[in-house]
Amino acid sequence: MRTRLTDLFGMRLPVMGGGLMWLSDARYVAALARAGALGFLTPRSFDSLDSFRAALRDCRAASEGRPFGVNITQSRRPEENRLVPVWIDVGLEEGAMAFETVGPSPRELFERIHAGGGRVIHKCAFVAHALKAQDAGADAVALVGCEAGGHPGTNELPTFVLAALALAQLRVPMALGGGIGSGRQIAAALALGADAVVMGTRFLVCEEIWAHENYKNHLVAQPAETSTLALRSTGHPWRVLDNDTARRTRAMESEGACSYPHFGALSTGRLGREGAYATGDWNSGLLSMGPAVAFADRIEPVAAVLERLMHDAATCAAHLSALTCPATHPISPTPLS
Ligand SMILES: Cc1cc2nc3c(=O)[nH]c(=O)nc-3n(C[C@H](O)[C@H](O)[C@H](O)COP(=O)(O)O)c2cc1C
Known part of the structure; x- marks a missing residue:
């Protein structure tokens, strides 16, 4: 599946694995990359800059030339953002070209990433924040509804409503997240007009996640x-x-x-x-x-999860075609994996 976001970041599938605090390490992010998705290392999960750099190197080696990224989650406390420019520079030096930013969206943040040859997707929960990031130079935005695991922000709008409102106003490509864990939902997000999905919870039970x-x-x-x-x-x-x-x-x-x-x-x-x-x-x-989490039904490799999800998404897309063009496609229920 080719979308504006697969073109922008160079991944094979319209799927992003959003940064996961403590869990997005080199093994997991590289597994996403090899399977055709885009993942993001979380610098705050590492106890030093050296260990973050080492993880980037491991990730680059294990990604076999596929793109991978860095999550830049900005804190509400300015003193905790001291290292943000350093994380960006180290990420760029070690071959990460995709950046998932969260929090404020000042123009300088995006300019720093662009100056080093990187591209940025700004993740937020309000359409107004997405439009602000677009105006400040973000290449893309990710909108997450209140179903999202982690810190979804204070917007109480669910993913589907948010998507329809945002897509009517945005110019840059958009990824959609929050509660997405099945192929049906991936097909629905793409049918709405999203250029990719961003998922976190669905991947928590993958073999490559180091948790117990x-x-x-x-x-x-x-x-x-x-x-x-x-x-x-x-x-x-x-x-x-x-x-x-x-x-x-x-x-x-x-x-x-x-x-x-x-x-x-x-x-x-x-x-x-x-x-x-x-x-x-x-x-x-x-x-x-x-x-x-309800879709996370077995412990298996990232690649197996993505294969099933994309198979189901393609089946749903075919079903949609049958509805819009019933003369050439028989209409039948959609049996999924
Ligand atoms: C365990 C876990 C940790 C997360 N940590 C971060 C983080 O550090 N930074 C961030 O931007 N998002 C974080 N998120 C949010 C994800 O990147 C993603 O936006 C979200 O999981 C999407 O919603 P979903 O969980 O319904 O798929 C986290 C989510 C989970 C489940």
Whole structure:
């Protein structure tokens, strides 16, 4: 499938694996690249600039010439963004040409990426922010609805509504994310006019994700309803797995907690990394995850997931053709894998 985004970034499939804090390492991002999708290393997951650089080198070697990228998630606290320009420069030096930016979208950020030969897709949750990024020079935007795992922002619009509104106004190519985990949804996003999808949750159970097998086995058994919005009272909600930690934060909110410091260690990502990801204790930590977990039905390689998804997307696309041109295509139910 060829779209404006596959042309822009040079991947084979209209699929992006959005940056995953602690989990988007060289092995996972390179697996996405080899399978034809585009993934993004998350510099904040590395304990030093040297280890980030080493991961970029490993990723480049394992990507076999396919494109890969870097996620630049900007913090609300300026002091935590000190290294943003360095991450961009190191990424460019080590062969990453795709950048997924999140947060503010000043022109200088995009100019720095362009000056080094890179291309940028700015991810956001509001159409107004996407238009602002477009005006500031982003090559593309990714819109994510409130179903998205992680920090979906404060917009409560679901993915489908957001997409239709955004596509009517945007000039640059657009990826669509939030709750997408099946081939049916990929076909629907492309039918709407999106140039790619961006997924996170669906890939959490892939073999190449380093998280503990017990955690992945737990996710495989979860229905969509197990995704919940934590820390709403802070104004910066976090879409996570409903577990003991999420329930404890809810209890604290009912007693008046309403800012991240009130929740102490419970609201830190490290708790999840050291608990669920490292040991498999899925009750430990707020663990980014959206309702697309319901589509994550088995632990298998990234390539196998993408093959099934794209097969199902193509089947749905054929079904759509049959509806619009019934004389040449028989109309039948769409049996998916
Ligand atoms: C475990 C996990 C960690 C994430 N970490 C980040 C991150 O560090 N930066 C970022 O821009 N997005 C992050 N996201 C969001 C994803 O990149 C992507 O936008 C989102 O998962 C898409 O929605 P979905 O989960 O419904 O597929 C994370 C998502 C998950 C599930």
